[in-house]
Ligand SMILES: O=c1ccn([C@@H]2O[C@H](COP(=O)(O)OP(=O)(O)O[C@H]3O[C@H](CO)[C@@H](O)[C@H](O)[C@H]3O)[C@@H](O)[C@H]2O)c(=O)[nH]1
């Protein structure tokens with residue numbers, strides 16, 4: 001087995017705690033918590049007095065109280081877990097053991113739909129993984145094709161041929177940009193390569209031509225063959241084999257797997273694909289570590305495997321470390337990033353905070369995971385008998401054997417698998433294999449939610465595994481972010497539905513977590529699993545204060561009331577904190593506006609629909625689905641996105657609530673200001689409500705602009721605006737009943 005390194009004078013990695021950040025964070029947590037307590041006690045006392053009032057309505061106060069209480073709860077979960085102990089890390093890969101002592105790695109890549117995930121992009125991911133700076137014979141790359149398209153298999157055979165030139169080229173010249181598409185787009189600075197420039201120049205010309213021809217073939221393949229996903233087919237496993245038998249250069253193994261699919265069998269989406277890959281790979285290479293990648297997430301730093309090994313091979317950490325997570329970074333984010341596609345908060349602030357408390361959650365891609373962590377510790381495996389093992393892992397003797405054996409060192413690239421092995425691999429990738437086993441329940445990636453990463457890592461953390469976040473200055477992986485409003489909304493709705501599925505399951509983190517993990521870590525899981533409910537306070541805050549204002553009901557303290565200061569403090573301090581956080585992650589302050597705006601827009605729509613979807617699933621009315629995010633480029637959409645202009649070509653289901661609420665807020669603001677203009681003393685009573693309406697209108701400005709000012713294709717079409725006005729009138733009429741006595 002690999003050599004573990006334990007040297008205090010020459011550690012493989014270090015972590016740093018910034019003392020001053022820690023003090024500021026905790027001071028903010030303390031002061032803000034005090035302010036929230038005051039605010040809530042004000043609400044309780046005013047509700048108690050209103051109980052006996054015959055003139056003032058109670059319902060708006062209670063609704064606002066609910067929203068303030070839930071938002072304070074979310075704030076505590078989120079901020080305590082992420083601000084308490086953020087850390088950063090450094091690694092020393094040069095201190096790793098010699099190459100022959102490094103452990104092997106299986107790279108698993110998932111793809112599902114060649115129309116949404118164009119083969120050229122997928123193959124670039126495959127090739128970039130093969131070119132990682134790691135001993136070739138210790139790397140095996142597996143692609144799971146859930147679409148089972150001949151297109152993908154054909155593309156992969158071509159990718160194999162190109163990789164045989166590309167991998168040695170990268171190795172010979174120490175090419176940093178190992179993703180061919182990026183390299184040929186001119187992202188490598190040649191001067192930095194310490195090479196004989198003539199020879200390099202000539203080889204570069206040659207390989208550029210090869211890439212062009214490869215890219216052309218990808219286009220022809222995608223156009224000529226059927227790109228329709230097949231949902232009824234047997235398993236296909238193919239190891240890429242050399243046509244000419246003597247292979248000059250050792251290459252990573254490359255395997256295509258398309259698990260069996262039948263309409264009668266649930267296939268559990270990505271988690272199902274990953275579990276099939278886990279089994280097939282254990283038969284072929286059985287590496288102890290797994291690099292998980294989405295098909296659009298290519299390797300951008302050739303050293304990530306070695307960086308991850310700095311943690312996995314640390315003697316002190318190794319036995320409890322389940323995975324090293326790298327942040328997801330995207331290559332197509334525009335400088336405005338209006339849709340907050342970068343997910344800055346999650347990948348930069350939040351995961352760093354979690355790293356200080358037993359580690360970040362798994363993010364579905366960009367992780368180096370210990371295979372064992374998905375199967376339970378080896379000691380556990382040793383204690384149970386063969387029958388029990390078969391009940392957990394299924395009937396394959398070869399698979400059970402793999403649980404106890406180390407990686408397959410005999411493996412040779414370019415050699416076909418024996419027929420027997422191939423048959424067994426197909427059995428492991430069949431629909432029936434998982435019947436009556438613990439796959440997806442206690443073994444492997446977890447089912448019953450479309451956020452398999454969240455539930456799987458929650459289970460690992462509950463079993464005391466720890467994780468690590470490593471963020472290097474050069475993005476280790478680059479993927480394509482969602483750059484159209486429609487894609488963002490669909491993706492977020494799916495995530496929310498998945499989180500809600502977890503919240504409603506027996507693994508609901510709020511109950512299952514606190515006894516099994518440190519309290520702040522359980523805050524992280526509880527926050528994410530309960531985040532779907534954010535639509536409740538957001539809907540209340542976008543309607544009740546405004547309806548109250550329109551009906552002359554004051555629900556906030558007067559400006560002269562000392563409690564006004566508390567409300568002001570909560571608003572200002574949370575926004576300043578948000579700005580500080582954005583600044584510390586190097587983003588521009590514009591991000592503040594975009595993040596708040598998207599939080600509100602998604603909270604109002606995606607959180608509502610995702611929650612409804614999950615509840616209906618629970619009731620058996622609807623089936624779970626996983627619509628893969630679109631990765632194909634649409635030039636018109638990209639143009640609008642680059643210019644920072646919203647593209648509202650999406651379902652009216654998303655648009656109508658947004659338009660209606662913004663219209664309502666605009667109306668409330670205008671009425672509020674008019675009232676104040678005629679009766680100056682009103683300002684005292686309705687200042688907060690008028691300000692809130694202004695703030696929401698400002699946040700929703702792109703929607704207003706889309707409805708009223710724009711004429712282009714990305715505007716909000718008049719029919720949607722009409723429905724919205726009707727919906728606003730409905731809200732106004734029902735609202736009047738709600739907020740008046
Ligand atoms: O039935 C399916 C559906 C999807 N996928 C693959 O899963 C990956 C992620 O799907 P994508 O459409 O890109 O979803 P995203 O919302 O962008 O994915 C994020 O959210 C997912 C759910 O939490 C995680 O699994 C991902 O890693 C994370 O990047 C892609 O490679 C797909 O090809 C499958 O293999 N089978």
Ligand SMILES: [Mn+2]
Pocket residue numbers: 294296629
């Ligand atoms: Mn994706």
